[in-house]
Amino acid sequence: MNTLTTSTRTVRGKILRDTQAGPGLLAVDGNKIPFTLEDHWNGTTPPQTGGSVDIGFDEGGQLRSVHPVGVGKEELEIAGELARQALGKGAPVLRASVRKIGTPVLVAMAIVAISWIWLPAVTVQIMAGMAQSATMFDVLRMVNAGASLQDFGRGGSAGLYGLLCILAMAAPALPALWKHRLAPLGYFAPLAFLAAVGLVIYMKMNAMASAATEQMRGLGGSGMGDIVGAMMKQVMQAVSVGFGVYVSLAAALYLAWIGLRAIRQR
Numbered sequence: 001m002n003t004l005t006t007s008t009r010t011v012r013g014k015i016l017r018d019t020q021a022g023p024g025l026l027a028v029d030g031n032k033i034p035f036t037l038e039d040h041w042n043g044t045t046p047p048q049t050g051g052s053v054d055i056g057f058d059e060g061g062q063l064r065s066v067h068p069v070g071v072g073k074e075e076l077e078i079a080g081e082l083a084r085q086a087l088g089k090g091a092p093v094l095r096a097s098v099r100k101i102g103t104p105v106l107v108a109m110a111i112v113a114i115s116w117i118w119l120p121a122v123t124v125q126i127m128a129g130m131a132q133s134a135t136m137f138d139v140l141r142m143v144n145a146g147a148s149l150q151d152f153g154r155g156g157s158a159g160l161y162g163l164l165c166i167l168a169m170a171a172p173a174l175p176a177l178w179k180h181r182l183a184p185l186g187y188f189a190p191l192a193f194l195a196a197v198g199l200v201i202y203m204k205m206n207a208m209a210s211a212a213t214e215q216m217r218g219l220g221g222s223g224m225g226d227i228v229g230a231m232m233k234q235v236m237q238a239v240s241v242g243f244g245v246y247v248s249l250a251a252a253l254y255l256a257w258i259g260l261r262a263i264r265q266r
Contacts, residue, residue: 009056009057010054010055010056010057011028011029011054011055011057012028012052012053012054012055012069013026013027013028013029013033013052013053013054013055014026014027014028014050014051014052014053015027015047015048015049015050015051015053016032016049017049018046018047018048018049019035019036019037019041019046019047020046023035023036024036024037024047026053026055026063026066028055033055033063035063035066040063040064040065040066041066042065042066042067042068043066043067043068045068047066047068051068051069052068052069053066053067053068053069054066054067054068054069055067097176100176100177101172101173101176101177102176104254104258105172105173105176105187105255105258106173108172108251108252108254108255108258109169109170109172109173109251109255111247111248111250111251112169112190112248112251112252112255113169115136115244115245115247115248115251116135116136116137116165116169116244116248117135117136117137118135118244119135119242119243119244119247119248120133120134120135120242120243120244121134121135121136121138121139121241121242121244121245122134122138122139122239122240122241122242122245123239123240123241123242124239124240133242134242135244136165136197136244136245136248137158137162137165139197139201140158140159140161140162140165140197141157141158141162143161143197143200143201143204144157144158144159144160144161144162145157161197164193165193167189168189168190168192168193169190171186171187171189171190172186172187172189172190172255172258173186174186175187175262181266184259184262184263184266185259186259187255187256187258187259187262188255188256188259190248190251190252190255191249191252191253191255191256194245194248194249194252205239
């Protein structure tokens with residue numbers, strides 16, 4: 001049997017040949033060492049060719065045991081090292097990007113994103129002591145699907161509205177990344193998006209109320225139409241703007257102010 005003299009008790013190696021047709025073969029530090037399933041293997045599953053193993057030797061350099069490396073352990077070690085290298089190389093680029101965009105702008109962008117994704121944009125008072133809230137993305141899903149107030153927060157796709165929302169959140173970084181005379185308009189994107197969404201929602205709700213009133217007026221006369229109109233007015237009064245809109249509006253106004261300064265400095 002080949003021997004390997006080493007100052008350490010355990011070294012890392014690989015399986016060159018498994019033990020299905022006799023003794024297996026290990027590769028470690030340029031040496032090839034035979035091993036057997038019965039005498040050396042310490043795994044719960046049979047050895048596999050190409051697998052990584054920890055190889056133990058006694059004080060005389062004789063092979064003592066072969067342990068399979070935990071699943072993914074070596075890969076995790078390599079991935080961790082690659083991640084550290086990438087972080088080391090990417091950190092200066094990230095810092096440079098932060099400096100170009102500016103911390104105040106990044107903070108305002110983060111506030112807008114948090115407000116639109118997680119904070120309530122609309123609250124519907126269902127009954128005394130019971131209300132239902134919806135985030136900006138929930139509202140966009142409802143608008144995209146043409147759903148009613150009862151469908152707030154039930155999922156679905158925001159479609160084009162969602163894409164425009166994401167672009168509006170990212171647009172304030174545009175002036176730092178694109179040197180063009182129109183680039184400062186990116187600072188106004190969150191405020192413009194808020195105004196556009198508010199207008200769309202107002203128009204849709206008015207259209208829904210008018211359609212319901214006219215339909216009932218056609219079925220039951222003007223009296224029934226007036227009753228439905230009063231009911232729709234109560235529904236509208238039950239809808240209130242959530243504090244997430246006010247938070248995002250403050251951040252959007254700040255970004256618009258930065259945009260005005262940038263335009264005046266040109």
